[in-house]
Every structure is written in C-alpha cells, then in structure tokens.
Amino acid sequence: MMAPRFERPLPTPDELTAPFWEAARGRRLVRPVCQDCARSFFTPQLICPHCLSEKWHYLDSNGRGSVYSSTRVHRSPSPALPAPYELAVVELDEGWHMLTNIVATADVPTPIGARVEVTWLEIDDHWTFPAFRTLDMEDPR
C-alpha cells in the first residue's frame, strides 16, 4: 500500500474554462472580454455580468495589476496546501479581478495597492497555475 499523498486540489476544466487553462499551460494569462460592452470579467461564465451579453471571447491580459486585498494564511484548510501562503484579490489593469496567490516571502501580507505581475507555478506535467509577485521597480507606465 502506498503512503497517503496529499494531492493539491486541481481544477476541473469545462467548456468555459478549458481555454483559460490551456493558455496558462503556455504561460499566457487570458480573461473573458465582452464583445458587446468591451468589459473584462472573471471568472469565465456564460453571460457577461455587466450587460448580460452571451457574446464574449478570451483575450490576453498584460498580467499586471494592483493588490485589491490580501491576507497571509497561517492555517491551511488542507495538508495539500502548506501554510503559510498569501491569498489575494488582484485588480488587473484591464479592469477585472482575480482571486489568486502572491508569491511572497515576507511574513506580512503584500500592501493594498502594491503593483504586481503574473508569474507561473508549475504544478505538474499538466498544470500551470497563475500567481502574482510584486514588481520590484516603479512601474514605468
């Protein structure tokens, strides 16, 4: 009998989310963009939450944004997710939000408003997860 392994929970891609995970595998961050109101949203869903249009498609994100909220998790809900880790909502520059992890070594959460950019966590041969890291230098925009 094999020793129990604590497997990290993995997504179950469906018709809506499979393109997101395929892009992530290639280290591209994409988000749904409505073809009627031109706004971005996340997570992928059947209709645009802004105008209820069914017409949207995935477009690349520039992968940069600001911390909207963040917390440092010291007590994990699962042994598969070793604590501590940082859970955050990032507001991307294209006007959408993503619940994600921030790769950080500090013992305090990344400050609200801090500039971050996407980075990639290779989970296994099939899965690459987006996460974020703080931008070291002043954003040149």
Ligand SMILES: [Zn+2]
């Ligand atoms: Zn819309």
